[in-house]
Amino acid sequence: MHVLFVCTGNVCRSVIAERLTRALADEHGLYELTAESAGTRALVGFGVEPLAAQTITGLGGNASGFRSRRLKPELVDRADLVLAMTEQIRDDIVAHVPGAHPRTFTLLQAHRIAKVSGARTVDEMDRARNDLALVGRENIADPVGLSPQKYCEIGDQIAETLAPLLLWMCMPVGRNTDERGRPRLVVLPGGRQDHPPVVDETRIDRQA
Structure with a gap:
């Protein structure tokens, strides 16, 4: 599965997601899982924002060798799953590439759908997206600045x-x-150790 992550500038949120996906694939031997990222208003050729690079490293990823790029239709076309950081970015992607709607979600939206419905494929998530109640916005804020x-x-x-x-x-x-067939939350290698992980019955969380 090839995943495209999209934010605004492609120097922070989408890069973090891309590099964590690569780390996840390496750690678990998921060699068919690949990722790339782009920004709707990216300044082409910039490196990872320094604090974002530190965050990637702290979460077990590799921030080196990255250059930002502007979102283009061909990037969307070759992705099996498109995950935007905000609802507005998701809607902009679909407006420019209408055929991408069935495989385009915000990251938080896709997580919610899979968790609540048990959907394991992009097609299943698309079919379930309108059957589930939504409370609040599903946006990941931009921390730049x-x-x-x-x-x-x-x-x-x-x-x-x-x-x-x-x-x-x-x-x-x-x-x-877990014992009820729901997805577990795993901790990527190399995560920050400022506080011990908090454990509940369904997941293991890494606390900043």
Whole structure:
């Protein structure tokens, strides 16, 4: 499965998601899981924002060798799943590439649909998207210009939704689920150790 992550500038949120996906694929031997990213208003050729690079490294990813790029239809066309960081970005993608609607979600939306409905494929998520009640907005805020702590919080939010979603979709049935068949949240290697993980009956969270 090839995943495209989209934010605005392609130097922070979408890069974090792309590089964590690559780390996740390497850690779990998911060699068919690939990822790239783009921005709707990206300045082409910029590297990862420094605090975003620190966040990627702290979460077990590799931030090196990245250059930002502008979103183009061909990037959307070759993706099996398109995950936007905000509802507005998701809607902009679909407006420019209408055929992408069935496979385009916000990251938080896709996580919610998979968690609530048990959908394991993009087609199943698309069929379930209008059957589930939505409470609140499903946006991941842009931390550019904010504090290092905010970058940590955004990095954790991305990791804590992205990891269980992709493992749920890409790993064989019966693996990475709890006793009730729901996806577990895993901790990527190399995560921050400022506080011990908080454990409840359904997931393991990494706290910034």
